[in-house]
Amino acid sequence: MSVVGEALRETGSSLGMVFRNPALRKLNLAFAGSAIGDWAYATAMAVWVYSVGGLTAVGVWGTLRLIIMTLVTPFASILVDRYSRKRIMVSADLLRGGVIFICAFLVMTEAPVWTVFVLATLTSVFAAPFRPAVAALLPHLVERPEELTAANGTSSTIDSLSFFVGPALGGILLTFTTIPVVMLLNVATFLWSAALVATIRVPHPSVAPGLIGAEDAPAATADGPAAGDTLVEELEEETETFLQESVAGFRTIWANKDLRLVSLVYCAQTIVAGASVVYGIAMAVEMTSFGPNGVGYLDSMFGVGAIIGGLVALGRASKMKVATDFGWGVILWAIPLLLAAIFPQAWAALLAVAIMGFGNPLVDVNAVTIVQRLGDDKVMGRIFGALETGLIAAMALGSVLMPLLLHFFGLQWALAILAIGISAVVLPFMGRLRRMNSTLREPDGLRLLRALPLFAPLEPKSLELVAQQLRRVEVAAGETVITEGEPGDQFYVVESGALTASFHGEVLSQQGPGDPFGEIALLRDVPRTATVVADEPTVLYSLDRDTFLDAVTGNSDVSGQADDLIARRIPTY
Known part of the structure; x- marks a missing residue:
């Protein structure tokens, strides 16, 4: 509750x-x-x-x-x-x-x-x-x-x-x-x-407030492209490129075993969704007193279940069990059909579709989250396009198979075959989905980056991609992390411990948990402006020069935060 x-x-x-x-x-x-x-x-x-x-x-x-x-x-x-x-x-x-x-x-x-x-x-x-x-x-x-x-x-x-x-x-x-x-x-x-x-x-x-990367499309307005663009001309120029690049999403899914698994399980769910177009009418006619019009009431019960399931999906968002929740959501699309198959009555039909509705948000919300976390941002749109194509094809398969099952086996056995078949596809993979949860947890150090004003303008997905490149570094007491005058190749943020920054032997500042340092040499392409030594055993997270610069210089808001940070440090250093 x-x-x-x-x-x-x-x-x-x-x-x-x-x-x-x-x-x-x-x-x-x-x-x-x-x-x-x-x-x-x-x-x-x-x-x-x-x-x-x-x-x-x-x-x-x-x-x-x-x-x-x-x-x-x-x-x-x-x-x-x-x-x-x-x-x-x-x-x-x-x-x-x-x-x-x-x-x-x-x-x-x-x-x-x-x-x-x-x-x-x-x-x-x-x-x-x-x-x-x-x-x-x-x-x-x-x-x-x-x-x-x-x-x-x-x-x-x-x-x-x-x-x-x-x-x-x-x-x-x-x-x-x-x-x-x-x-x-x-x-x-x-x-x-x-x-x-x-x-x-x-x-x-054209730059949407609060979003990242909109600067890359200066020719477009907020509501669409620049005036004068014509669909026919652009399609003629890009047809070959589109046909070549459109398979990138399929290649990415096939090359990643986790994405491949999620796509397979997701398509299993949409086979049931496609079949529901047919068995929904059959259930209304054979299991209720409403006749064909009863399909509306069955769909409404599905909607009630979906509303409750959506609330549960929100409540479980912090549990970081998106992969197993996704798998159980698909199971909830299949197993309830057995209830209607065993008890071909109105109450069983209504309860079955309500349970399936409950599982629907668990499938959709968690599947999107998994793909966003596992997919390469450079081809993310094409990954979702490839996934959508597979889902629609699976729905079409379900809508073709269901009339055949009804013709040869009748409604009760058709529902049972569908439920058992889909469950048999999904249940063996629940162990892999459970292990996938650890892969989907937020990267180490993301909490530290999220707390830094320097990275605050980055959207969550971009910040997570940056955090995935962090490297954990343990430093002993008295160890020098950076030395003034040397080239800079790393940005640092302190997880625990304490360090002292000095210039020509004069103490400039103390660095503690959550503090960043090392950004000036990277942003200004100059030698290190201070020496930083650990005062006690310290744990740092480091980010290489190229990743740091890509994140900071690729967005005007982040660049502004970096300039402010340097302006505060330069008089000190």
């Missing part, structure tokens, strides 16, 4: 921070509206597809949509980087709203089934750039790094809530109204989203 209470307090604090920012408030309200409408629409479409083609049509259409998303997403991401993110979002809302409005009219007039399938599939194409645009725009709307973290957490919370509210709303409306009415509700939520996003004021400077 204390963990849940702390998680609730952290969530409340984050929500308050975000909603005090007008731009973030509008963006999250827009996202909430469109996400709720999307889930209500997804419920209505699942019911309609089942009504015109049965479970086979649900599986085929779900697979087709996933294939199209796999093909479209890379190019949609290019659009987000080429044009105004705000305009991309508004355009996506309006296009999806227009297409779904036509779909509602076609369903209402009983037009040919294929026309509805084509237009409904087209909405997936128009939806592809929306979420990447949200993620790309968020950093430009915050004022400090912690606000960005809170904004991301708020988006995740809204995602879980929409998964609960949207299907429930769709199920209720389907009980009392018709499928076209639910579609028109989605149209209204898209208009709501477009109107809010259109009024967001995006800061003009």
Whole structure:
């Protein structure tokens, strides 16, 4: 209970921070509206597809949509980087709203089934750039790094809530109204989203406050690229490079045994997610009295579980057991299906999907954390792109396999086979995931760097990469660490002990735990300006010249902190 209470307090604090920012408030309200409408629409479409083609049509259409998303997403991401993110979002809302409005009219007039399938599939194409645009725009709307973290957490919370509210709303409306009415509700939520996003004021400077590395893109504005860029010209110039470099993410995952393992286990979970598109309808029809409309209630129970699981995931963030939590999250996507297989009743179906929802944040939050910690920052985007491709492909596989399992074995045995098969893939790797926890713990010395004003402007990931290069040095009492006049090749920070800095035999200062020294020779490319000797047994962390200079000179805020530090030391030295 204390963990849940702390998680609730952290969530409340984050929500308050975000909603005090007008731009973030509008963006999250827009996202909430469109996400709720999307889930209500997804419920209505699942019911309609089942009504015109049965479970086979649900599986085929779900697979087709996933294939199209796999093909479209890379190019949609290019659009987000080429044009105004705000305009991309508004355009996506309006296009999806227009297409779904036509779909509602076609369903209402009983037009040919294929026309509805084509237009409904087209909405997936128009939806592809929306979420990447949200993620790309968020950093430009915050004022400090912690606000960005809170904004991301708020988006995740809204995602879980929409998964609960949207299907429930769709199920209720389907009980009392018709499928076209639910579609028109989605149209209204898209208009709501477009109107809010259109009024967001995006800061003009290209450097997002509180972020690192934005100086590398001076040609772009905060909301997109410089004027005059054309997608066709840039695609023609970069097609060959894109095709060659796009496999870098796959190569990186394959070369790292831990990333390879996490990707495999993650794909096992999304096989179940893809299969759920089909078995969700089957469970609603065969295990509940609601009929096909019951899929909305099942999805809502999944959302309830996801909200609770999200709070637990937040509470366990400090436990540093992200790999094992990730593994158990995947297991929670499979084992509950056995409950529904053994007891084919409504209560078992609802409880099973709620437990699976509980496991979902444990999978998503921890998987992203693992990839961010293990992946090379230079190819991080392509790593996530490769992972996303694998996940979507696994979902497509699940949506293809499930109709076959239902056809040959029936619902109960199909659920049992899926649960046992996925568990058999994941459980043997739990030992490796447990050992991976030690790899994922923060590097030694990170706490010391985090406390130094010199490194305060660095974002957490950049600071962690710097800390990974630290070398622990034990110094005996009376040992000289640096000597005045010699070339400088190391930066030091004191973990424990005491040292004295002197110049020509005159004592200048004392160095104790948490104090840095040795930066002047590196930054000014001059010989050491003082001699530093250990007064007692001392433990230091050292950083080589190149790593230190890359971290300090690569960011204007860090450079400013370094100048201030030198200005304070130079009169002394």
